Amino acid sequence: MDDRTLELIHGDIDRVNDAEAQRELTLRLESSAEGRRELARLRHLRQILAGETDFEPPAGLRASIMAQIPAHAPRPAARVIPLRTRRTWFGAAAALAATAAGVALLLGRAPEITELDPAVLAGTMVRSATEASGPSLRLDDASMTGAISLHSGEGRYAIEVDLDAARPVVIQADAGGAQLEIEGFVPVAGEPAELSIKDGGIRLLHRGNQRYVLVLGTGGGAPSSIDFSVYADGQLVRQGRLTWPDEIPGGRE
C-alpha cells in the first residue's frame, strides 16, 4: 500500500478528509484489497477506543486542590537590585536607592530597599495584574515567544521584556538619539545576560525564558517613543516602534 493511500485512510479515521480526498480514497480502495482491510481494521480500532468508558476522579480531589490554593494570586518574588551595566553612569547604590524610591512611590509608602511584590508594581506599571497594559511588540516566531511592552504611570515609566527564546537574542532600544537613562531593574523571572548603554540606546542580551522590567529615569524628559530592533544569530528578526501610552506627569517636556 502506498503512502498516499495510507494517509487518506488515516484521514478517514480522523475525519479530516474533505469530499475530494474521500473520493480519492474510494477510488484507490476499489483496486486495493489491502487498503480496504486496513481501513476496516482501523475503523474497528477507533470503535474500540471510542467504547472505552471515562474514569471518575476520586471524591474530594477538587476540595483537596482548592485547599492548597493560596488566598491571593501568586506572583513571582522580585527584588529591586542595582543594575549591572558595563557603564558606571549610575553607581550601584544610587541606582538601588532611585529604584526603591520610585517603586515606593508607586506603593505609596516610604522609600526603602525591600522585597517587592510585582503584582503591586503591576497595578500601575507591569501588565501581569492589569490588562490595561501599554503598547506591546510581539516577538513570536519558531524560536521565540513573548513581547516587549511599555508601561507608565505615577510619574514612572518602564520597559518590560517577557520573552522565551530558544537562542540568544539581542534587543536594541533607541530613542531617536535621545539619551535613555535607567533608574532601576526589576527581575520578575530572571534577567538579561548582559545589559549595556551605548550612544544613548540600551542593548540587552537575552537568553532563555526571562521576564524583567527596566525602570527608566525621567530626569532628562521621557522620549515619546522607542524603536526596538531584535537580532538573533546576528540577523535582524523584528523591528518596531512603541509609543508611551500616557503623558507622564513631570516626565516628558
Next chain:
Amino acid sequence: MNKDPDTALVRASRNGDRVAFEALLTRYERPIYNVAMRMLRHPEDARDVVQSVFLTAFEKLHQYDFEHKFYSWIYRIAINESIDILNGRTRYAPLDEGLEGVDDSSNPHEAVRAAQLGAGVQAAMMRLAPDYRAVIVLRHFVDCSYREMAEILGVPEKTVKSRLFTARQLLKEWLDADDMGAA
C-alpha cells in the same frame, strides 16, 4: 482573535479570584484526570498529576499567553507531568482491573467480551511508548485536532501524524495478536 471560552475565568483567576479558578478546576478536573489515567493507568499517580497540574497552573497563570487556548496549555502540563512520572518509573505496575466492572445487566457473554476488550486495549496502550500513547490519548479520548495536538505536544503537525500512524499500527497489531482487533 482568541475566542477561548476560558479567557474570562483565567483573567479573573490571575487576579486572585478563587471562585473563577475553582470553575476552571471543575471544568477540567475530569478531563485531566482521564488523560492522566490513560497515560499512567494508575489512580494514585493520576490523582497526583491532577493536583500537580492545577497547582502548577495557578502558580504560572501570570505566564499564560492569551494567544493560546487555555485547554492546550493545561493539557500540555498534564501530558508533561504524566511523561515525567512514566520516565521515573522503575517498572510498570499495571492496573489490575481484571473483569471488575463487568456490566451484569446486559448479555453476560457480551459483557465479558466487552470487559476483555477493555482490558486488552488498556494493556496495549501501556505497551506504547509515552510519546505514542500521548497522541492516541489526545486524538481518540480528548478529540484534539492535529493542530491542537501539535500545540500541546510542542511538535510539528507532521510529527503528530507520523506518531499517530505508528501508534495505531502498533495497537492494531497487538490487538490482532490477542484476537481482539479482528474486524
